Amino acid sequence: MREGRGAGAGKVILLGEHAVVYGVPAIAAGLDRGAQATARESDEPSTLRLGGRLVRADASADDELARAFAALLAVHPLASAVAVEASSELPPGGGLGSSAALGVAIARALEGLHEVDADGERVAARATAWESVFHGNPSGIDATAALRGGCFVYRRDEGARSLRLAADLWLCIGKSGPGASTRAMVESVARLFARRPEQQRSTLEAVLSLVKNAELALEAGDLTGLGRLMDLNQMLLAGLMVSTEPIERMCALARESGALGAKLTGAGGGGAVVALCASQRAGALELTDADAASAAERILAAWRASGFDGLVARVRRSEPQESP
Ligand code: MEV
Numbered sequence: 349m350r351e352g353r354g355a356g357a358g359k360v361i362l363l364g365e366h367a368v369v370y371g372v373p374a375i376a377a378g379l380d381r382g383a384q385a386t387a388r389e390s391d392e393p394s395t396l397r398l399g400g401r402l403v404r405a406d407a408s409a410d411d412e413l414a415r416a417f418a419a420l421l422a423v424h425p426l427a428s429a430v431a432v433e434a435s436s437e438l439p440p441g442g443g444l445g446s447s448a449a450l451g452v453a454i455a456r457a458l459e460g461l462h463e464v465d466a467d468g469e470r471v472a473a474r475a476t477a478w479e480s481v482f483h484g485n486p487s488g489i490d491a492t493a494a495l496r497g498g499c500f501v502y503r504r505d506e507g508a509r510s511l512r513l514a515a516d517l518w519l520c521i522g523k524s525g526p527g528a529s530t531r532a533m534v535e536s537v538a539r540l541f542a543r544r545p546e547q548q549r550s551t552l553e554a555v556l557s558l559v560k561n562a563e564l565a566l567e568a569g570d571l572t573g574l575g576r577l578m579d580l581n582q583m584l585l586a587g588l589m590v591s592t593e594p595i596e597r598m599c600a601l602a603r604e605s606g607a608l609g610a611k612l613t614g615a616g617g618g619g620a621v622v623a624l625c626a627s628q629r630a631g632a633l634e635l636t637d638a639d640a641a642s643a644a645e646r647i648l649a650a651w652r653a654s655g656f657d658g659l660v661a662r663v664r665r666s667e668p669q670e671s672p
Pocket of ligand 1 (some may be wrong): 361364365366367368369443445483485486487488489490530534613614615
């Protein structure tokens with residue numbers, strides 16, 4: 349029997365979540381862990397098996413998963429029904445783009461089944477339809493990261509542009525507690541902005557300037573500057589009421605343990621925190637692997653001592669371009 353396989357990357361937003369929904373650019377990096385899916389043709393109605401759950405594609409079901417699967421299939425209807433099995437290494441609702449990674453993995457598996465280009469527009473369209481069921485008004489940054497990986501600037505009306513990193517980024521990513529629904533957090537920011545248009549204007553302007561500076565810092569390898577910008581972004585996110593006491597505590601623990609900056613990542617209301625690891629050698633542009641690993645370990649140890657778990661992710665610098 350024919351089979352298609354697909355994968356999608358998880359992501360971490362370094363700066364600009366929430367503002368990106370309103371057209372401000374954001375910076376994200378793909379993670380080297382994510383979701384996988386396998387699709388086979390089937391004589392039965394289309395089904396999706398995910399983490400012990402089995403749903404039928406159904407556009408009018410109460411179950412979001414069944415509706416999302418139906419929306420993804422409906423973008424380009426297939427000649428035959430499919431049985432899809434999917435799994436994710438990312439915590440759901442954790443801010444690491446689990447649902448987008450799943451949407452891209454499933455869409456790629458379907459395209460693989462029919463031997464169509466797995467990076468084409470159809471995958472993006474299917475993943476966006478899937479995401480819209482869970483998120484209501486997604487900016488598209490999660491699906492873009494799941495599709496392309498790497499480090500990039502994303503703008504809702506322009507799409508993604510790759511960033512050339514001058515130094516590796518060593519990130520500690522920790523879980524502050526159960527994640528909140530992205531849809532609920534995006535809607536709560538929308539209500540806040542409707543009540544306080546002046547805060548909307550000033551926040552979006554401030555995030556825009558942080559993101560522009562972060563772009564320069566990443567391309568220059570200025571990790572200290574990048575860390576400060578992440579801290580400032582966290583203050584603005586707290587002003588949008590999407591931070592929580594455990595998130596603030598994890599950020600403080602990370603900074604006290606030598607992180608250059610720390611913030612929530614994703615929609616907030618719980619979920620993931622990202623901390624940028626520092627070099628042990630003052631003035632060094634880049635960490636040696638051993639320096640970075642011990643800097644990361646100090647942060648993880650401080651989190652664990654306070655009951656929070658975490659992992660280390662490395663975003664590799666761009667290869668220097670060949671001169672013509
Ligand atoms: C979620 O990972 C990022 C948000 O900005 C929502 C979105 O961009 O779709 C909160």
